[in-house]
Amino acid sequence: MPTISALARRFGLSRSALLYYDRIGLLRPGSRSAKDYRRYGEAEEVRLERICAYRRAGVPLAEIRRLLDGPERAVAGILEGRLRTLDEEIRRLRGQQRVIGGFLRNPDLLGEPALDKATWVALLRASGFTDADMDRWHATFEAADPLRHQRFLAFLGLSEEEIARIRAASAGPLSGEASGRPTVPPDGGGSASPPSSPAGS
Incomplete structure (x- = not known):
């Protein structure tokens, strides 16, 4: 299981970004080593892939947490809201x-x-x-x-x-x-x- 630094490198993020994600409850480590190092498993990697995809779409972190943890029916509404925001910015x-x-x-x-x-x-x-x-x-x-x-x-x-x-x-x-x-x-x-x-x- 990769450490926080290894996972950050794999996804092109900073270690501090993953620490922040942990602090706000967006991405928790799957386990801890004997020396209390964060370890991330496959489920966390899949979650981080989704986080990165939503970030590329410009979705705020608070909304990403709702996308990941909320009911599936909320996903379309959040993404439609983001699309409306982009339309306004483009105009x-x-x-x-x-x-x-x-x-x-x-x-x-x-x-x-x-x-x-x-x-x-x-x-x-x-x-x-x-x-x-x-x-x-x-x-x-x-x-x-x-x-x-x-x-x-x-x-x-x-x-x-x-x-x-x-x-x-x-x-x-x-x-x-x-x-x-x-x-x-x-x-x-x-x-x-x-x-x-x-x-x-």
């Missing part, structure tokens, strides 16, 4: 990609000393954002983090009245059907988390 990254593309297609925007509403809207339009994209993003941003949403709008130099109108419109359904269409989404990608910007700090 956010695509939104950032489109913004960068807008900068590159409009070099004049790169020299702007400060970001205001007109510059931001011009950039988003150049990046291919539609009104529906903007509606959807603002509604999601307002639902996820109202204070940060307000700070971003204030950073763009909007008046208190316009900020109030945009936030009121954004507080409705996420379908983009609210009146008073907001026109300054931070990333347009449908994500609840805006890209890094001075307003988001």
Whole structure:
């Protein structure tokens, strides 16, 4: 039966990672030697293979423990949740990609000393954002983090009245059907988390 160091080498992990897995109850040694060294058997190796596979899929350790120790019917739900998270991350990254593309297609925007509403809207339009994209993003941003949403709008130099109108419109359904269409989404990608910007700090 391999020791903790041998098992770590076999799976390309650090010894400290396996010690941590032991500490949180994710992977216990199958037995102990006479000198109290951890020993791992076939069952532990199979479990570690599954742990590594789930980690490659980006599943958090707490969720992995539920996958391994919970009922089989819970597996699909956890993995579907991870897939939804990845979809959101992909949409956010695509939104950032489109913004960068807008900068590159409009070099004049790169020299702007400060970001205001007109510059931001011009950039988003150049990046291919539609009104529906903007509606959807603002509604999601307002639902996820109202204070940060307000700070971003204030950073763009909007008046208190316009900020109030945009936030009121954004507080409705996420379908983009609210009146008073907001026109300054931070990333347009449908994500609840805006890209890094001075307003988001």
